[in-house]
Amino acid sequence: MPDTHRTPAPAHRGTFDDLVAEGAAVPTAGWDFSWFEGRATEARPSWGYATAMAARLAGATAALDIQTGGGEVLDFALAHVEPKAPVLAVATEGWPPNVAKATALLRPRGVAVVAAPEDAPLPFADEAFDLVTSRHPVSPDWPEIARVLRPGGTYFAQHVGARSAVELVDHFLGPRPDEQSGAARLPERERAGAEAAGLEIVDLRSERLRMEFYDIAAVVHFLRKVVWMVPDFTVEKYEPQLRSLHERIEAEGPFVAHSTRHLFDARKPHPA
Template sequence: MTDRQKQPPTFETLVTEAASAPTEGWDFSWFEGRATEARPSWGYAVSMAERLGRSDAVLDVQTGGGEVLDFALGKAPKRPLLAVATEGWPPNVAKATALLRPRGVAVVAALEDDPLPFADGAFDLVVSRHPVRPQWEQIARVLQPGGTYFAQHVGPGSVFELVEHFLGSQPEDVRGGRHPDRERADAEAAGLDVVELRAERLRMEFHDIGAVVHFLRKVVWMVPGFTVEAYEPQLRALHERIRAEGPFVAHSTRHLFEARKPGRPGSHS
């Protein structure tokens, strides 16, 4: 191997590769060897599978590409009689439909802020992994009495080390958004009983600038309007920092949320 071949990839090479990679769905395999993120201790997808096995009618809200629901259905001891998913981004609707249709799951196109297009009390289990904003009133409405909302949410200040590299210091009300205590209060105001709420802060590492670009293209709410061209100076500075100091370290925040609608199953009193 020549010295020329041993040279690490250039900024341009890494960015071009990342900018052309597909971003639909919640498959993060592209990051293998390029970025890492510790996983919450509760194992959300496996726990979801256990609950699917005890449910008759399930709704997955903001399913992304359907990967988490697909995994959980594959692990569930028993399939629910009815399984439905919603998604608002057209490329993800297509991907989720292709993935979940063979499992008998109907994917419904619905924007994240639209009312859920289902009847009152239609589901005994509503699940969601990383919803943008939980619609507590809608969740409570579509749950039958005794039904459960089981979700993993993004917490406050998640990956803000990276966000603030691009956007600068953020005000406290932005950093504190999605706080689990606030979400507990909102869920209770909608008439739900919160039975479990656990939070964790988890280490992330970005090993090259391509991983940063792909992450910001995929998780679009981190740096709204992100493009390589608009943020090239910050990208180049971070590239040089990673080259000189090693992986860029950030921290994600996650919380496990379980709430129940009061009442006896099957009762609509």
């Protein structure tokens, strides 16, 4: 979503039904969040992932971007690579609309986009890449990441952390046990998973960031786009929660939640 450093436009006005219909009609393919301009904001982590990713790509010879979405982040990073892009650049994506969008966006940059389910082994040979990246993977498959990395290679990624946007999710689902609210995404648990696969953690950072939703259309589109937040979300099923949240925003102003982000920098060690 747009950065909170930008000045938000006034909330869009309309009836509950009009706003819900608007949010339900916006296409959800890719990771372009420009539609949220003036309707929702989210603070950005201090490390600037896309720019930092560009610096890593400049030093790579063979790079793989996992779960690339519509390819927007990789496209930005490649556009800012200095002095040169990797000789080989590949991306994977599992959702067919995103595969098509990423292919159209990344093909002009020489990137091969491979359709690969998120829960399947990576369709590449052992030790094929010296850099693996990912922005917001659903669930990192540490053994597969370690397998396709060359010794000395790096996994550089930004993950969604535990209890991200929990205030919003709890409004729809109610308070949940830790395991259902993303405790598996706690940084120390992810560290343990990476280390169990044989990776060494070079850097691991975590930040909690403010989000604001200015109208119910933004909430509807967000939950349709980021499908793991409320996995069974439909406007019809959650109409009472949507209506009560609309009334709250109308009476009190923007709804505030908080996202959680981790920066992972891990290395595959050389054999002893």
